[in-house]
Amino acid sequence: MKNKINRLLALTFLMMMIMTSHLFAQSGQPKAADRTLEKARQKIDSLDKKLIEILGARERVVKEIGIYKAKNNIPSLQAARFQQVIDKAIEAGKKEDLSPGFITEVLNAIHKESLRIEDALKEKK
DSSP: HHHHHHHHHHHHHEEEHHHHHHHHHHHHHHHHHHHHHHHHHHHHHHHHHHHHHHHHHHHHHHHHHHHHHHHOOOOOOHHHHHHHHHHHHHHHHHTTTTOOOHHHHHHEEEEEHHHHHHHHHHHOO
16 A cells, blocks of 8 residues: 555656646746747837838938929829839849739839829929
């Protein structure tokens, strides 16, 4: 009977040790994963901020172009030029493993804002 109790206690102790080590492993992983995820998200936030700054700089150049176009009666939309921009961007995007559809969609959104800015400048004229 004593042997059965000792074996039962040993088995119980072993199971508790396994469960405890499993719990410690689980509780350690999410914290490490959380830190890894948080660091990656901070990188994304920083890159997003840089993207916005670059877009702002781009639109300031668009304003310069818009002023020139307004003074010289040039239409805001220059379809051939925009196609050149898209073609170059798609080629550059391939090197970054970005799909042509994604590049086109992003540039269409940027171009839409650029046209809005240029048209607003012409209305002020």
